[in-house]
Amino acid sequence: MGKSQSPEGILQSPLKDFLRERKERDERKDTVDWEARRRERIKAIASLYDDIERWLKPATDDGIVTLKRRPCELRERHLGTYQTEELDLEVGHARVEFRPESQLVAGASSRVDVVHEGQRVKIVHLLGRGWHFLLRDEATGTTRTLLVTDESFSDFLQDLLDDRELPEE
Numbered sequence: 422m423g424k425s426q427s428p429e430g431i432l433q434s435p436l437k438d439f440l441r442e443r444k445e446r447d448e449r450k451d452t453v454d455w456e457a458r459r460r461e462r463i464k465a466i467a468s469l470y471d472d473i474e475r476w477l478k479p480a481t482d483d484g485i486v487t488l489k490r491r492p493c494e495l496r497e498r499h500l501g502t503y504q505t506e507e508l509d510l511e512v513g514h515a516r517v518e519f520r521p522e523s524q525l526v527a528g529a530s531s532r533v534d535v536v537h538e539g540q541r542v543k544i545v546h547l548l549g550r551g552w553h554f555l556l557r558d559e560a561t562g563t564t565r566t567l568l569v570t571d572e573s574f575s576d577f578l579q580d581l582l583d584d585r586e587l588p589e590e
Contacts, residue, residue, distance in 0.1 A: 458530070459500045465531045465546040466521050469569070470508045472552075473519070476571045477510070487511040497523045515582055519544075526555065537581050544569060 470490060480486040490506045497503075508519040518536045522543075526532055529545035533552075543555040545566070553566035554577060567573055 453499070455499050455501075459503050462500070462521075462531045462546075463503065463505050465552075466505050466533060469533060469544070469546070469552050470506065470519065472569070472571075473508065473510075473574065476574055480512075485512060493521065495521060495523045510578075512582065515584075517578070517581065535577075535581070538584075540581065542577075542581070 474481070474488055477486050477488060481488055487510070489509045489511075491509065492504055493507045494502060494504055505521050507521065510517040510519070515537070520534045520536060522532045522534050526543065526545050528547060530548050531546035533544045535542045535544060544552055545555055546552050547566070550568075552569040554569060554573065555564055556567055557564045
C-alpha cells in the first residue's frame with residue numbers, strides 16, 4: 422500500500438467513490454415501476470399470440486392447425502412471480518411451442534422461445550419496435566433481428582416445419 426491511509430481507512434479511496442456510485446445506481450433501479458413492466462410484458466406476449474392466431478385463422482378454421490393457450494408461471498428477480506401464457510401449435514404430428522422465458526435479451530422487454538424438435542428460436546419484443554426474430558448466422562457467429570410480420574412468420578413456420586427428405590440423386 423503505497424498511500425498513507427486517513428483515519429477513516431481505505432474508504433477515503435476510490436473504493437468509497439465506487440461504493441457510493443453503486444448505492445446510487447441501485448437506488449435509481451428501485452425507482453423503476455416493475456409492476457408496469459410486468460403488465461407490459463404480459464400484454465406484449467398476449468399481443469404476439471393474438472397476431473399468430475389471426476395469421477393462422479384460415480388454417481385453424483379449416484381444421485388444419487390447432488392452437489391452444491396454456492397458463493404458465495414465470496419467476497423473475499425484479500418482476501416477481503406472475504402468470505402469463507404459452508401457446509401450442511399442432512399440425513399433423515408436429516408440435517411447436519411458444520414459451521415465454523424469464524431470461525431477457527439486452528434491449529428487449531420480453532422474450533418468447535419457439536421450440537420444435539430440439540430447435541429453439543428466440544423472439545424478442547423491442548419497445549417501440551415490436552416483436553423480432555433473433556437469427557444467428559452460424560458461419561459468422563453474428564445475430565440479427567427480423568421483424569415478425571405475417572409474411573416473416575409464414576416463412577419462419579414453413580422453414581421450421583419443413584422436414585421433407587430431399588430426393589436422392
